[in-house]
Amino acid sequence: MDSYYMNDLDIPWRRAVVSVDQFSRADIDEIFGLAARLSVGRTMPLTGKSLVNLFYEPSTRTSSSFYAAMTRLGGSVIPINEVNYSSVTKGESLEDTIRTLECYADALVLRHYDEDATERAVSVASVPLINAGNGAGEHPTQALLDLYTISKERGHIDGLTITLMGDLKHGRTVHSLVKLLRMYDVKLNFVSPQELSLPSSYLMSGDSEYLDLDPVIEDTDILYVTRVQRERLADTMVIDFSYAVTRDDMDRAKENLVLMHPLPRVGEIPPELDSDPRAAYFRQMKYGLHVRMALLVSMIGRD
Ligand code: NCD
Numbered sequence: 001m002d003s004y005y006m007n008d009l010d011i012p013w014r015r016a017v018v019s020v021d022q023f024s025r026a027d028i029d030e031i032f033g034l035a036a037r038l039s040v041g042r043t044m045p046l047t048g049k050s051l052v053n054l055f056y057e058p059s060t061r062t063s064s065s066f067y068a069a070m071t072r073l074g075g076s077v078i079p080i081n082e083v084n085y086s087s088v089t090k091g092e093s094l095e096d097t098i099r100t101l102e103c104y105a106d107a108l109v110l111r112h113y114d115e116d117a118t119e120r121a122v123s124v125a126s127v128p129l130i131n132a133g134n135g136a137g138e139h140p141t142q143a144l145l146d147l148y149t150i151s152k153e154r155g156h157i158d159g160l161t162i163t164l165m166g167d168l169k170h171g172r173t174v175h176s177l178v179k180l181l182r183m184y185d186v187k188l189n190f191v192s193p194q195e196l197s198l199p200s201s202y203l204m205s206g207d208s209e210y211l212d213l214d215p216v217i218e219d220t221d222i223l224y225v226t227r228v229q230r231e232r233l234a235d236t237m238v239i240d241f242s243y244a245v246t247r248d249d250m251d252r253a254k255e256n257l258v259l260m261h262p263l264p265r266v267g268e269i270p271p272e273l274d275s276d277p278r279a280a281y282f283r284q285m286k287y288g289l290h291v292r293m294a295l296l297v298s299m300i301g302r303d
Contacts, residue, residue: 016125018122019131031144031291031294035148045073045074051078051105051300052078052080053078053079054111055111057082059133061262063079066109095121098129102125109129114134115135115136116134136169136171137175139175142176143179146173146284148291149260149283158185160187161222162186162220163188163217164224166192168226169199170232189220191212197209220257222257223245223260227266227268244267250276255278258278269281
């Protein structure tokens, strides 16, 4: 495969997953169908293939689920977590690191703190690349697994009222999920402290914004909660807000509410809610494994 430069996301997602903007509803149906099949199958279509996990930011779920996905499918993984032990500490550029690692791999998974990192990497990469989070920009594979979770838990996406609560300004999972949800007929509510509200570029008419959950909890079908992304706040920003889902909220919520969180949580959902069958955040991770398996098979499963 030749190197290529990004042209306004005019890139097939099978070559590089940069943003959720690359997916159509038909693509999503295809990925979800494959994820469901792979979740029960025992095939190893990626035998002999290798993946590099290149993470410039901390990760537990994303890096280990790509690792598990690749190895379950018969492939192998070169894990470079937090780059502390790589030549990045010697000053190597992202571009050179990508050019190096692609010599050893059939695909790359990249998480980086810069929003333009994925595009820079894609512009030099000659193997398929997956954006596993670019700063406060996007996290497309998380959004796909979030959407898959919704469809698995509720059986459909159209017609749902979905409330997103937390750091909507910096949360890349929220940014990608909101864009994906625009493809469906859903009602979106946004709950956040004023300082952390959703950037206006993601808002559309029909959306509702609130400072707390109270007015929307009873009508909500899906409650998607995120932590404050403290690592992305300006040093000068004083953090004097907190928010959390309470037992009282859950008592008022629908019986078939789906409570989601991309994790890690740092107080937004107290552990006492974990035993509530509506708490889906642990199941969400399992769905994520299957979605990432589907993406890997779609991108490198055939020559
Ligand atoms: C998210 C991320 O890295 O953006 N984590 C994840 O991938 N599950 C959410 C977060 O860190 O808050």
